[in-house]
């Protein structure tokens with residue numbers, strides 16, 4: 323039984339590596355570091371993409387990260403998370419508050435104890451300060467990226483302490499974190515330009531993968547095979563869309579350059595490439611958000627709860643609450659919307675809380691240079707047609723997303739109150755009202771997308 327699952331896993335891993343090498347080899351030729359350099363010299367959007375890749379991505383995108391092969395000061399964090407995961411989740415969540423409070427306290431005190439015994443705060447502080455001063459000789463960017471993920475998942479595991487998440491933890495509004503995971507978090511958030519106490523799709527998901535496409539910090543160990551496969555398939559989607567999106571970003575820069583140079587033929591070619599990539603990118607969603615890959619009965623309790631947050635702190639005498647991780651944090655969808663000149667789905671405050679600075683800047687430059695509104699009906703029919711195809715792809719995605727996710731969110735989880743990862747508000751009087759609220763947000767974005775399409779017809 324055990325060896326069969328290992329076999330299945332190795333086959334899946336091998337298939338994945340093959341797929342990735344194919345996906346990446348399609349980019350050979352023009353989607354290389356040298357192409358990036360040319361784009362950087364030629365356009366503001368190229369500068370922004372290059373800054374993201376060099377600084378945040380450790381030279382690549384999605385960002386490169388390594389887990390555990392780190393400077394000795396940081397290593398205890400990796401080891402402690404690995405030791406704690408088996409204690410985090412359980413197959414039979416209790417409905418009894420007292421039992422859950424005991425489990426929560428036990429998990430937190432053990433985690434605190436390990437952190438205080440093994441982390442050398444002065445050493446960590448000195449290393450992070452020297453990085454902040456621009457001295458990377460003690461730690462490469464890849465390791466720093468993996469460390470970002472590790473501290474984020476340690477914080478999420480301390481926040482919840484019990485997976486599936488339980489009411490008594492949801493009711494806590496202010497959590498007192500051990501200083502060993504507060505102090506580095508402040509450095510990391512300053513470095514990446516993010517304000518939230520919680521992690522984001524960047525820290526928790528993208529930085530969780532090494533360059534073999536393997537995810538370092540899992541949530542559930544040994545619960546069931548269905549939980550394992552659901553957890554793997556769900557998180558992989560967010561990484562895989564960025565693998566395909568990277569060359570698409572380059573095509574967008576090229577399209578901007580060609581359009582501004584008046585080279586419509588070249589621009590059209592890049593627009594066609596964008597559509598080819600976008601179709602591949604959305605396949606990741608269509609093929610993976612299905613019951614056989616992401617099981618509804620497993621997803622809410624074992625994958626989603628951990629990524630939520632719903633806690634906060636006092637800032638200038640006012641309580642500020644942070645949300646958890648959301649699909650709306652996906653860089654590729656923000657960039658696509660910006661390329662079309664659509665206003666951002668997230669407001670400014672949420673952008674600053676959950677989206678790293680260099681991602682925000684890149685999105686903003688794509689929006690600034692959007693040439694969608696400059697197209698002329700007569701002269702630019704073919705390019706307009708390509709824009710129409712992008713919009714059509716997004717419309718289909720948004721309605722599929724809206725329809726597919728609702729049954730996932732509506733799964734029973736009596737040990738908790740309803741709460742999504744991205745939007746932790748739990749005011750609505752009942753679950754149906756809550757789901758309706760989320761549905762409305764998505765419908766409104768779908769309507770915005772349809773409105774863009776009608777500009778094209780006008």
Ligand code: HEM
Pocket residue numbers: 559560563607611621648649650651652655667720723727728730731742744745760763764767768
């Ligand atoms: C079970 C799986 C999923 C659930 C339950 C879910 C749920 C949600 C919810 C409730 C929202 C609206 C609230 C918010 O902004 O946070 C949202 C937004 C969003 N989600 Fe998902 N999601 C899932 C999977 C995905 C996947 C796999 C992707 C992309 C690869 C994705 C992409 C997005 C995007 C881009 C938005 C922003 C709204 C928009 O641009 O239309 N989601 N999701």
Ligand SMILES: *[C@@H]1O[C@H](CO)[C@@H](O)[C@H](O)[C@H]1NC(C)=O
Pocket residue numbers: 351352
């Ligand atoms: C790469 O791009 C250059 C200039 O944009 C173009 O002339 C060349 O044909 C492209 N090469 C490939 C392999 O697509």
Ligand SMILES: *[C@@H]1O[C@H](CO)[C@@H](O)[C@H](O)[C@H]1NC(C)=O
Pocket residue numbers: 449452457458459460461
């Ligand atoms: C840079 O950091 C390393 C190790 O973190 C340290 O040994 C070295 O002295 C620092 N260099 C400077 C110029 O501060």
Ligand SMILES: *[C@@H]1O[C@H](CO)[C@@H](O)[C@H](O)[C@H]1NC(C)=O
Pocket residue numbers: 408543544
């Ligand atoms: C998971 O289960 C297997 C088989 O029951 C066992 O050998 C292994 O030690 C367990 N791993 C953990 C981390 O508990």
Ligand SMILES: CC(=O)N[C@H]1CO[C@H](CO)[C@@H](O)[C@@H]1O
Pocket residue numbers: 523526527557560626629647648649650651743744
């Ligand atoms: C780790 C992670 O939380 N990923 C999130 C990214 O976006 C999806 C889709 O909404 C969230 O559900 C995930 O929680």
